[in-house]
Amino acid sequence: MTTTIIGVGLIGGSLALTLKEKGLASKIIGVDSNExxxxxxxxxxxxxxxxxxxEAIKQSQLVVLAxxxxxxxxxxxxxxxxxxxxxxxxxxxxxxxIIDVVKDHPKRxxxxxxxxxxxxxxxxxEAAERQAFANKACVICNKEETDKDAEELAERIxxxxxxxxxxxxxxxxxxHVAYVSHISHITSFALANTVLEKEKEEDAIFELAxxxxxxxxxxxxxxxxxxxxxxxxxxxxxxxxxxxxxxxxRKFKASLEKENYEYLESxxxxxNEIKRILK
Amino acid sequence: MTTTIIGVGLIGGSLALTLKEKGLASKIIGVDSNExxxxxxxxxxxxxxxxxxxEAIKQSQLVVLAxxxxxxxxxxxxxxxxxxxxxxxxxxxxxxxIIDVVKDHPKRxxxxxxxxxxxxxxxxxEAAERQAFANKACVICNKEETDKDAEELAERIxxxxxxxxxxxxxxxxxxHVAYVSHISHITSFALANTVLEKEKEEDAIFELAxxxxxxxxxxxxxxxxxxxxxxxxxxxxxxxxxxxxxxxxRKFKASLEKENYEYLESxxxxxNEIKRILK
Numbered sequence: 001m002t003t004t005i006i007g008v009g010l011i012g013g014s015l016a017l018t019l020k021e022k023g024l025a026s027k028i029i030g031v032d033s034n035e036x037x038x039x040x041x042x043x044x045x046x047x048x049x050x051x052x053x054x055e056a057i058k059q060s061q062l063v064v065l066a067x068x069x070x071x072x073x074x075x076x077x078x079x080x081x082x083x084x085x086x087x088x089x090x091x092x093x094x095x096x097x098i099i100d101v102v103k104d105h106p107k108r109x110x111x112x113x114x115x116x117x118x119x120x121x122x123x124x125x126e127a128a129e130r131q132a133f134a135n136k137a138c139v140i141c142n143k144e145e146t147d148k149d150a151e152e153l154a155e156r157i158x159x160x161x162x163x164x165x166x167x168x169x170x171x172x173x174x175x176h177v178a179y180v181s182h183i184s185h186i187t188s189f190a191l192a193n194t195v196l197e198k199e200k201e202e203d204a205i206f207e208l209a210x211x212x213x214x215x216x217x218x219x220x221x222x223x224x225x226x227x228x229x230x231x232x233x234x235x236x237x238x239x240x241x242x243x244x245x246x247x248x249x250r251k252f253k254a255s256l257e258k259e260n261y262e263y264l265e266s267x268x269x270x271x272n273e274i275k276r277i278l279k
Numbered sequence: 280m281t282t283t284i285i286g287v288g289l290i291g292g293s294l295a296l297t298l299k300e301k302g303l304a305s306k307i308i309g310v311d312s313n314e315x316x317x318x319x320x321x322x323x324x325x326x327x328x329x330x331x332x333x334e335a336i337k338q339s340q341l342v343v344l345a346x347x348x349x350x351x352x353x354x355x356x357x358x359x360x361x362x363x364x365x366x367x368x369x370x371x372x373x374x375x376x377i378i379d380v381v382k383d384h385p386k387r388x389x390x391x392x393x394x395x396x397x398x399x400x401x402x403x404x405e406a407a408e409r410q411a412f413a414n415k416a417c418v419i420c421n422k423e424e425t426d427k428d429a430e431e432l433a434e435r436i437x438x439x440x441x442x443x444x445x446x447x448x449x450x451x452x453x454x455h456v457a458y459v460s461h462i463s464h465i466t467s468f469a470l471a472n473t474v475l476e477k478e479k480e481e482d483a484i485f486e487l488a489x490x491x492x493x494x495x496x497x498x499x500x501x502x503x504x505x506x507x508x509x510x511x512x513x514x515x516x517x518x519x520x521x522x523x524x525x526x527x528x529r530k531f532k533a534s535l536e537k538e539n540y541e542y543l544e545s546x547x548x549x550x551n552e553i554k555r556i557l558k
Contacts (some may be wrong), residue, residue, distance in 0.1 A: 008523055060511070102470055103312065117487055117489040118489060119489070119491065136489055137489070139487070157531065159553050161351065164485050166487070172392060176478070176480070176483045176487050177487065179473075179477055179478040179483075179484070180474065180478070180483070180484055180487045180488045180489075180492045181487070181488075181489065181491055181492055183470065183473065183474070183506050184470065184491045184492045184494075184495040184496070185491065186528070186531050187470055187495060187528070188495055188550075189468050189531070189546065189547050189550040190524060190527040190528045190530075190531055190546075190550070191466055191524065191527075192463065192549075192550035192551075192552070192553040193457075193527045193530075193546065193549055193550050194462065194520060194523050194524040194527045195458050195459065195462070195553070196324050196549070196550075196552055196553065197523055197527070198458055198519075198520055198523050199455070199458040199459070201287050201455070204455045204459070205457075205459055205556050205557070206556050206557070207416050207445050208396055208416055208418070208445070208455050208456065208459045208460070209459045209460075209556075209557060210396040210398070210415055210416070210459075210460065212398065212460055212463045212464065212498050212551035213459045213460055213463045213558055215463075215494040215495070215497055215498075216463040216466060216494070216497075216498065217463070217553055217557065218494055218495075219491050219494070219495065220547075220550040220555050221551060221553065222547075222555050224544045224547035224551065225544065226546045227547060228540050228543050228544045228547065230541055231535060231543060232543075235535055235538070238535060239532065239535050239536065240477070241473060241477055242400075242528065242531065242532050242535070243532070244472065244476055244477050245469060245473040245528070245530065246525060246528055246529070247471045248469040248470075248472045248473045248476070249465070249466070249521065249524070249528070250525070251469075251472075252465050252468070252469055252521065253518065253521050253522070253525065256510060256514055256517060256518050256521070259511075259514070261507050261511055264507050264510060264511075265503045265504065265507045267468065267469075267472065268468050268499075268501070268503035268506060268507065269370055269503045270471075270472055270475070271467075271468040271469070271472050271475070271499040272471075272499065272500060272503065273471070273475055274471040274474070274475065274496055274499050274500065275500050277484050277485050277488075278484070278485070278493060278496065279490060
């Protein structure tokens, strides 16, 4: 199966590597507007060839969009215009806006809206990993709007990569990811800014930052363009969770200000309940 | 060297294991007020014997306090009352209050104030690890108030465990750890509460939580008693950083509310600077 991957960064590049390795793709065509990424993807062997979009679509059975969500929304309608029997899928972190933009498109049913829930804080073709995706969840949204063969191809691909499939409607998906992914990124970005603001002695950060700080601040290394696009698309849900998070932090603040250590401890005991859910 | 470890939990238990393994201690005596921990420490082979405090001090050359900071402050003066040539050290996460409580004690110079910057989110004797401490920093505070032989013993121990030594005064230490450790714990506890509050579908948390969420929320599993004591002792510094953190989060909130995505992206680009310092 000849596969076009649009956007050969962290996710697109990792997908290219694993599709080839698992024997799911015989040929990978890369499409990328960034010339440095084009050269790098070829050099690293992520793709067999770089091509213009129209020609790439013609030659492929599968077209994967692995660009920021806002770019998916721009490109998807015109890609579907050019599609015959090809399957088109995206791997974006929000789903409602993307699905909405093609809901009345005559070729809507050739499109599979997917979100493989894997990533790292790194970006670009150099960040691509061969051991990506395995043992994580992949969400497929609004399955009923997609042709059976297209949906089955997407499922087969993700299962072969070692993922388990979760079905959701797009609205529900976007709410859940605001909780379990997007807010973590915001707190991590904000934490990095807090420490950079307050701690002028960089040597001290470097010397003293032990595992705790590194793991909470890790996501602050993530790509601003990718995440700006995600937060924009999921703005209302993210704001909702962010407001809740600020009010949770205010409870810690109030307990310290009032020196109410019983309350402080009860907040932490409640937080410990996360153990019940995560390992 | 016979060593007494007061508090055979995560840190005390790990120290017991590594002191024995590295040949630094010939015999480890445990002291713990919790009977379940006493039994567990013996059963796991963390200590050779459990004993009452007074007898343990008499038999030891080294006494290590590995209990919550507030308990160190309660116990330390009376321990120093009973000390002759023994070395006493603590491993607490704040240092100013502890040092202050013995600053006029006639045996002050037998005490070494240390903070080995290693830990996990787990607690109790079962959490003790054999491979603890290596490649992390250990802070020794107010070195000049300690006898040379006592300070050298502490250094030798930590270097043998694979740590590098950083010297600071206690005040400076407490400010730095508020930035690079304590605030991470608060954000993580608060994040767990946010998600537990908003996300009633626990299955969704479990299914969808990928690496990002797990790493930012990991510290929320930490022991409330330990951390309540730390936050209490470092209250002013922690409040200072927490206020800054809330105002950093408000910037993210404002940028989303006003749909100012240029500003949002600039906040994240600034956060990316943490890469310069951490790997």
